[in-house]
Amino acid sequence: MALQNAFEHGGETRDKIILGKILGTNPEFRNKVKEISGDITEIVSSINKLSSEEQESEIKENFPELLTPKEKIEERKGLPELKNAEQGKVITRFPPEPNGYPHIGHAKAAIINSEYAKMYGGKFILRMDDTNPEVERMEYHAAIKVGLEWLGIEFDIVKSTSDDMELFYEKGMELINLGKAYICTCKREDISKNRRERKACKCSMEDIEKNKKNWKKMNDKFKPGDAVVRFRGDMKADNAVMRDPVLFRIIEGKHYTLGKKYRIWPSYDMAVAIEDSIDGVTHAYRSKEFELREELIDAILDALKMRKPTQGFFSRLEFKGMPISKRIIKPLIEEGKVTWYDDPRLPTLEGLRRRGIKPEAIRKFIMSLGLTKANTLAPFDALEAFNRKFVDADSIRLFMVSNAKKLTVKNLPTSSVEIPNHPINDMGKRTIEIDKNFYISGDDAQSIKEGTQIRLLGLGNIAITKQGIELEGEFVENGEKTDIPKIQWVSQKTAHKIKMIIPKTLFIGDKFNEDSLEELDVFTEPYYLQLKEGEEIQFVRFGYCRKDSQNQAIFTHK
């Protein structure tokens, strides 16, 4: 063994390493460490005296099997195992609030939870967490559904938290009757101040009868802000969330599905605790800003003697320079700095879709990030790499020239060429009508020298006879030379002009990048018009792009 190690590490080994290896493979030696370590030191020093050639021949002679390369360790596939999980009995859930457009962060929560359900052959619930009528809208509700559908996520149950309003009241009443909750009529600022200073207010001293009366008053007399229901936690707790948090409050706004039917609404903690418990959720995973709520949710369920789910947390996912929060995106839209939530510079699902990112790539990408709690500020190119793999196999290759320069070619033998749509896969061919007038890219035109040859891809070699603002060339019969620039081209007579949109990082540091959207006028082949909207294409030597419309393409990535 020592011999092998020495050989693998440049002819030198160390006794500590060998000792570790022996104890690792043969745990029975672990209580005899003292006895064997002397032997090891001896063996190691004798081996280190040998030259590496001697070591090698020694191995060949006595232990030839050691020379076969070591097998690589296999990496764990998929997500880490769940605690307390039983095959077939796992229920997970994704509870978005319909208060905005879905983004990559939603995708992470939805994908992780749905993967877990799949992994254990369990069920997956979509629950619209709609307990704040002031900010929720049908528009967002619909957008979330569309986004999830696009991602290819399937649900066994779809519901809304507000379906269970009567149950919340029932449980709220129960908590009041148990003395585990009380009505607080203090001012908002005082509550906040007391929580900060860990002081109880006198409302918390009121008896159950008074609380019951006040609960009724919340339904009719009290105005929003006059009274809230608070959980009797522990005002001295280190975890600030436990300092008598709000369970119910009065909101008079119109709910997007229930209208004005209710005016007392449960808070997040109350709603999540009850819902997860009655929905049978076994594992509740959410992003880690909720970590402190774990204790509270358990406490609420304990007080009600209800079943508790296993909770877990993962880091938030954001991209460098791509804001996720409505607080930042909304003003950008209002100022016209981005067009809408589907702007390809945005990490919204709509934005990613429009940019040409495939749902499978998002799924793979998110799975690759794992369940870490360390902050993830992923670079976009990691997502791009996954996407490229999905997109490459069935992206039609088309010619496109930017900053077009004219090229006139003499002696062309044909008036049309047939070009395959994909270099490897059979995706058919297209025929391009040509005459002597071409466009080539400005960058290429500049680097070409007079008197040299170039190859127009799919067409043949051209000897350049004149360089300048416009180029001239002559067709070369047996264009066998391959060690020359090979460039894409477009026929002038059929050239189709489109706008190429290149999205870039939206923010540099925390400053809006004024050059985050580059627009180019480019020419492509008429075949572009026959492609479906939304199709992914690769403009040869330029990159992958998504057809946005007949006159516009969006650059996806290299």
Next chain:
RNA sequence: GCUCCUAUAGUGUAGUCCGGUUAAGCAUUUUGGCUUCUCAAGCCAAAGACUCGGGUUCAAAUCCCGAUGGGAGCACCA
């Protein structure tokens, strides 16, 4: 300020729970090479990491203590 979470190559992670069979695996990025009528894809190779300081131990990325960096909570938002 108080409380909690977190720290592995340029980047993202595996390994950490239960210390040794791995002088740290994978992906991405970068750089070379092969292949090619694309600067794509594919194939091969190279480069590159355990935040710092103590402690425990024969042995620490792994356990303990401390420091430092990053994030979150301290809402009648979720």
